[in-house]
Amino acid sequence: MTGPGEGRDPAGIGRFDVPPGPTAPDAEPARRNGHRPAAGAAPIPPQADEPDRPAADQPDTASTDGTGTGSGPGGTAPAVPDRPGDQWDRRVANGLAFLRRRLSGDYEVDEFGFDPELTDAVFHPLLRLLYRDWFRTEVSGVEHVPLDGPALVVGNHSGTVALDALILSAALHDKHPAHRYLRLLGADLVFRMPVVSEIARKTGGTVACNPDAERLLGGGDLVGVFPEGFKGIGKLYSDRYKLQRFGRGGFVSAALRTGTPIVPVAIVGGEEIYPMLADIKPLARLLKLPYFPVTPTFPWLGPLGMVPLPSKWLIQFCPPIPTAHLTDSADDPLVVFNLADQVRETIQQTLHTLLERRPDPFGP
């Protein structure tokens, strides 16, 4: 899935004086204005594959600009006329309108605390830099994720810090034709921590429990779970890409109860970002954490040790496993365990194939 934006290496981005995009009618002012704010904002030129989310509020800002340039029916006509279609003007206006909406509380939050506007404007652009430019992520099999209606995306967990969940949700949102949000289910430890808990909620996450999973699936959402939990992210580097136990299979019963298809997904690359060499158990107990990692850079380099190593990532979605015919067996442990095993095997085998495709973990 090497899109046009993928081939563009990070170093080359700075070269674009004219932001590539459908702004042909007035290339000249775009270039002129493209120079000025280049110091601050140039590293994020509009990408062809970047979903243009702020489009929703463009009409109103565009119309206020329009009144200034065109007929100008008085009122708040700006002192200096704008050029219509000017990239940077529109961007600044959008940014300001966004700030105003945020500061006056003019946005919607759903009952789980999900704030789509903030996710699109702040969190996804940051994650986009990470997954596209830092990890060079290749995504395949997005067609297995349904265009609408519920689905349960089940992945392998890795990487000491649960970065893979965030990368998966951002990459899926960008690559999926319907730009669907993945609603992640997180451990309660995430929701115990201040700040982290709020970021998790605002980006669409919620506590991993059956009522929440079933409520989201019942509402037609795309839900992401990592049944390995801390056993997955907290495993040593020597155990990389070995799937851990899948708990009690609570995710399967949630899918069965709602008749939701299960989409297994294999993520390769997460294991190398913070290779965990040892786990200092007494320290973990002291800090009430599930593990205390020692990586080649952490805790030796302090905050610098938090920088993830730039491994090459591959994400593959597998064909969905239908469960609609098993709705009555949600409480049957045999059915639940068999299905959990099937999902686990699928992910493990896909991991092996992906690893063969990627001989060098830090390759291009």
Place this chain on the structure above:
Amino acid sequence: MTPGSTSGAPGVVVVTGVGRYLGAHVAARLAADPRIERVIGVDAPEPGAEFTDLLDRVERIRVDSGSLGGLLADLDVDAVVHLALVSAPDPQHGGRSAMKDQNVIGTMQLLAACQRAPRLRKLVVRSSTAAYGVSFRDPAVFTEETEPREVPRGGFGRDILDVEGYVRGFRRRRSDVTATVLRFAPFIGSTADTTLTRYFSQPLVPTVFGRDPRLQFLHIDDALEVLHRSIVEDHPGTYNVAGPGVLSLSQAIRRAGRVAVPVLEPGLSGAAALARSMGFGRYGLDQVDLFVHGRVVDTTRLEQEYGFTPRSTAAAFDDFIRAHHGGVVVTRGQLAAAEQLVLDGIRQVRAAVRERS
């Protein structure tokens, strides 16, 4: 005298807690309903003259809850609405111990009296969404079936659990009585005066650092409507009553034009305790826990059973904002003006640059 054999509206209704806003308004509403013959307001012996004009058609009786027993039997009461709950300790009236007396002991005595009232066929009890307690493992949305995972730290939350426990016992012993428990979200509205409305009326609003709880409000008028319907119609069971939709605390503060001041959680708990011990401020651990965890409930059951949907949380909060625009720090107009100013400034600078080049 089984429920359902008689048509909805009862003849004689006793309302407790008429000395307070909710009780007074419910009693007045019931008194104005022609289907109800007699409305009797019961209140604690201390006088409170605030709502006398509302209650001119309500018979008021001042008794302490211990002597209610004979009263309910003598009056041939058909229905009891129990609203005499205190949500925050009032330092002027005995603080937490008086609050517990009123909430827990008061409910116990009232239910004991109800049990011995032969004609009683309906009981409506005010509860709170605080009944779900708080825990980090809580689901995001509580349904009526959700069991609390941890006993709440705050006094009101613990009282509510006790009250609901007594009602469960009462239901077992008097299965002929239609018992309705209404779990209300925090009240808000243009006229209501509650801990939360006072909180949002301050220009600087303390919040818990790193937490942005999801809140739900209920417009006080909708609370009155649901209580009224519970009396004149038959709706046995427990219901969440809240405005659909959610506001996050930061969002609510911004909409109200106030400024949030994040405080570290241990500091806030300590400050709340200190303020309480020094006799001012009515914020307790109940509020701190709410502002750490937030609380959202599912109101599907209410909407289906009552055929009534309260106005949304956002609409109820808007109504509150309209009435409390006094202490606004940042208005929407100012923000829009600032936005316009920056845009114009950019245009002017650019024009100047263009002229020079």
